[in-house]
Amino acid sequence: MADEFDERLKNWVGSTIQGVKLSLAAPETTKAGRGVGLYLLELIQSPMPSTNRRPPLQLTLRYLVTVWSDKPEDGHQILVDLMFAAMENKDFQVELEPIPLTVWTAFGVPPQPSFVLRVPLRRERPETDAKLVRGPLKIHSSPMMAFHGLLLGPGDMPLSDCRVEVPALGLSASTDHKGRFYFPGVPAAGPKKLLVKAKGRELPVSSEDNHPDSRAPLVVHFSLMEE
Numbered sequence: 001m002a003d004e005f006d007e008r009l010k011n012w013v014g015s016t017i018q019g020v021k022l023s024l025a026a027p028e029t030t031k032a033g034r035g036v037g038l039y040l041l042e043l044i045q046s047p048m049p050s051t052n053r054r055p056p057l058q059l060t061l062r063y064l065v066t067v068w069s070d071k072p073e074d075g076h077q078i079l080v081d082l083m084f085a086a087m088e089n090k091d092f093q094v095e096l097e098p099i100p101l102t103v104w105t106a107f108g109v110p111p112q113p114s115f116v117l118r119v120p121l122r123r124e125r126p127e128t129d130a131k132l133v134r135g136p137l138k139i140h141s142s143p144m145m146a147f148h149g150l151l152l153g154p155g156d157m158p159l160s161d162c163r164v165e166v167p168a169l170g171l172s173a174s175t176d177h178k179g180r181f182y183f184p185g186v187p188a189a190g191p192k193k194l195l196v197k198a199k200g201r202e203l204p205v206s207s208e209d210n211h212p213d214s215r216a217p218l219v220v221h222f223s224l225m226e227e
Contacts, residue, residue: 005061005119005121006024006038006040009038009063009119010022010024010038012085012089013036013038013082016081016082016085017036017078017081017082019034020034020035020036020078021033021034021035021036022035022036022037022038023035023036023037023038024037024038024039024040025037025039026039026107027039027064027066027104027107027109027112027114028109029108029109029110030068031068032070033068033069033070034067034068034069034070034071034074034075034078035067035068035069036065036066036067036078036082037064037065037066037067037068038063038064038065038117039063039064039066040061040062040063041062041063041064041103041116042061042062043059043060043061043062044059044060044061044062045058045059045060046058046059046060046120053127054125054126054127055125056122056123056124056125057122057123057125058120058121058122058123059120059121059122060118060119060120060121061118061119061120061121062095062116062117062118062119063116063117063118063119064099064103064114064116065079065082065114065115065116065117066079066112066113066114067079067082067113067114075113076113079113079114079115083115086117091119091120092117092118092119093117093118094115094116094117094118095115095116095117095118096115097116099111099114099116142187142188142189142190143187143188143189144185144186144187144188145185145186145188145210145212146182146183146184146185146186146212147182147183147186147192147210147211147212147218148180148181148182148211148212148213148214148216148217148218149164149180149181149182149194149211149217149218149219149220150178150179150180150181150217150218150219150220151164151175151179151180151181151196151198151220151222152179152219152220152221152222153179153198153221153222153223154223156221157179158175158177158178158179158180159175159179159198159222160175160176160177160178160179161174161175162174162175162179162181162196162197162198162199162222163196163197163198164181164194164195164196164197165194165195165196165197166183166186166192166193166194166195167193167195168193169186171183171186180214180217182214188210191206191207191208192206192207192210193205193206194206194207194220196220196222198222203220203222205218205220
């Protein structure tokens with residue numbers, strides 16, 4: 001894919017500037033003739049667009065564009081013509097900030113007239129196959145009812161200001177001064193999985209029965225071990 005895109009970019013340069021050589025290698029100190037260098041500096045991941053379909057993968061490629069010519073003024077003209085052509089291309093973006101000296105030092109060449117060309121690269125992804133719906137949608141609902149509980153510690157002492165959660169439903173309640181806790185509505189069908197948090201400790205509790213009557217709560221015994 002990258003080879004194909006490099007070739008497209010080289011074709012764009014060739015159609016913009018006639019009679020030049022093209023190179024994808026790093027910049028060099030001297031070259032004979034006249035030509036354009038397209039060195040891939042960096043690949044940057046671009047954010048995926050918001051869409052109802054499977055979004056494509058997107059990258060931004062940053063190319064360092066340099067030129068060479070036996071005549072300096074000819075090289076300058078080639079660079080300017082390429083910059084204007086890139087600015088007119090809606091898919092390209094031109095960076096005019098100076099290339100850091102450390103980049104040229106890494107190449108082992110003196111600073112040269114140049115610019116950075118940002119080019120988008122996009123790869124479409126096939127849609128995932130959805131399973132065929134062979135019948136009407138069926139929605140199963142469960143009646144809701146109140147749930148009462150009582151939290152007792154050692155010696156059946158009520159534990160107050162303790163937290164009781166129903167993690168699956170995102171519900172929580174605190175015990176009162178008599179150790180009582182209450183949820184106004186939980187599904188009547190299926191087990192109720194609770195998580196009791198007291199004194200820095202946690203106790204998972206599961207109840208198969210419903211406890212809608214405050215006179216017959218779920219009694220939870222939480223025997224705390226002293227430090």
